[in-house]
Amino acid sequence: MGTINQGILGGFSGKVGPIVGFRWKSNYYIRARAAKVSNPRTPKQQEQRGKFATAFSFLKAIKPFIRIGYKEFTEKKSAFNAAMSYMLKKAITGDGKDIRIDFNRVLVSTGSLMPVFEVQTTVTKRKIAFDWKDNSGMGNAEQDDTAMLLAYNKDKETAIYDTEAALRRDGHAGLVLPDNWEGDELTAYLSFCSADGNSVATASACRYP
Structure with a gap:
């Protein structure tokens, strides 16, 4: 579960659905979660x-x-x-x-x-x-x-x-x-x-x- 900082318009950290939020050097960033490979060893x-x-x-x-x-x-x-x-x-x-x-x-x-x-x-x-x-x-x-x-x-x-x-x-x-x-x-x-x-x-x- 993600944690929202500084209100609803602020940055967040953690996972929210397909989005991952993280903080680096006092700034907040988001990125899409990596797709899971169902069978990586075929x-x-x-x-x-x-x-x-x-x-x-x-x-x-x-x-x-x-x-x-x-x-x-x-x-x-x-x-x-x-x-x-x-x-x-x-x-x-x-x-x-x-x-x-x-x-x-x-x-x-x-x-x-x-x-x-x-x-x-x-x-x-x-x-x-x-x-x-x-x-x-x-x-x-x-x-x-x-x-x-x-x-x-x-x-x-x-x-x-x-x-x-x-x-x-x-x-x-x-x-x-x-x-x-x-x-x-x-x-x-x-x-x-x-x-x-x-x-x-x-x-x-x-x-x-």
Whole structure:
């Protein structure tokens, strides 16, 4: 039951029907009561929460990379939310308790800058090397576009990355791998950001030889 203060025209605290009144910093406010969910643990709801948690966990591990990788989509939402929306629609698969990431569909960056089309990775105990064919001059690709590298460890669900690893014209860059990554399953991505920072390329998923 709500309590009316200062007469019928004053503020009130408590619940009155679908309205909740409360006081904060000497002022009174009202808001609608939150609707009750009759069954918040239906299989469909649990499945959706599982998909959200899977996408969130992946993106959280690469959040600084995502801020750059989705910067062209921040007019109406944050880069992280744009990436989350894409993941849930395109890259999270399965149902029930069998929810997983389809890494072939993952985009750690996407945008209007020209990507490279020939890239290969080589993994050793201490390093993952990226080699690509410089396609400067194709479309809006420029020699001084910055190469962005990312390697994700599927077993440990963590990542390493470098958003300023090299230039497009270099055709080569690498990441030093943690000692405890030896033998783990990795997935790697190469992207580019324009020198002025305004355009980003859709990441190329790198294949191992």
